[in-house]
Amino acid sequence: MFGTSLALAFSLSMDSFAAALSRGACSRRPGLPEAMRVGMAFGVAQCAMPLIGWAVGIAFASLVEAVDHWIAFGLLLAVGGAMIRNAILDSEEDEESDCGPVRSGRSEWLALLTTAVATSIDAAAVGAGLAMVDVDMVTTAALIGAVTFAVAFGGVLIGRAAGSRLGRWAELAGGLVLIGIGAKILFEHTIG
Template sequence: MTFHMLWVIALGLSMDAFAVSISKGLVMCAFRWKQALAIACCFELFQGIMPVISYVIGLQFSQMIQNWDHWIAFVLFALIGVNMIRERLSSDDELAPSLISLKHLLTLDVATSIDALAISVSFAFLSVDILLAVFIISLTTFVIAFIGVKSGHFLGKKFKSKAEIFGGLVLLVMAEKILHEHGVF
């Protein structure tokens, strides 16, 4: 696998993290560098860990991963998306300062990194330098996720209280897209 192909794969893998980061930025009342960096670092960490796990496991569990990865990601995205919308609709208050819980962020990290787990099985068979692949995937994801949080915050300031509903809808669309890509409907 060429160096160029690794960058293309990294960019593709980071797109889910980008979309979710936008949804997280949308609900930030005030942009917090620390929180934006934490979100980007968490996505980077999971996108980097999953290829290593996949590389080590190799083919042993690849069929199981491919059979269930889309369902796991669908459920996680759908639950979080519905919860974001429900919380916004049930609250009469203006948006409170939005701190993202670690549990919530870890759930999103797992959901967005399942593709990295599945695609990286091939790295073991293609003699890919796993350290280089992890570096490229992690770096790309960090930059893309940070840009997503910053962009989402910019849009969130313009849309105010509708931003959390929009963020939830983004996650629901991603959940639907996952099932559509896997031929469920």
């Protein structure tokens, strides 16, 4: 189960990685303090959102017990499919990145927190799906947060050199892994 949780953590962290690469590419000085700040924001959001989704899923678990594996598969398929679609659509757009206006102070923090929450919405859907299967959600959420912190931290540091190009491939891979995890859950509950 640890391997599945780790794969899930890396998959969910890929959109944060893409956003961190972009922040690193757009930042004037993407050093350790900026990487730490971005890593913490993304890590905390990615840790909290699956717990919120899981709590909602638990609240309705008795209503959907007979089809829980289909719901988990459907949610993971939808989130993974959206990640793949975003990666493909981004690759069709112009390669030049527009970093937008340079922000500072409170507006910079607000932009960072908004991005962290936006990139973790899919983790809430995954958490709701995980409420339907036997998983240690606290450990899984902590692993998701830790992996996301590390991935976002590294993303900022390499963002200046790699830019957003690498982020599209990471998001594509993350989407494929989420679909694979959903298929594994469906297989285990229907055939296995």
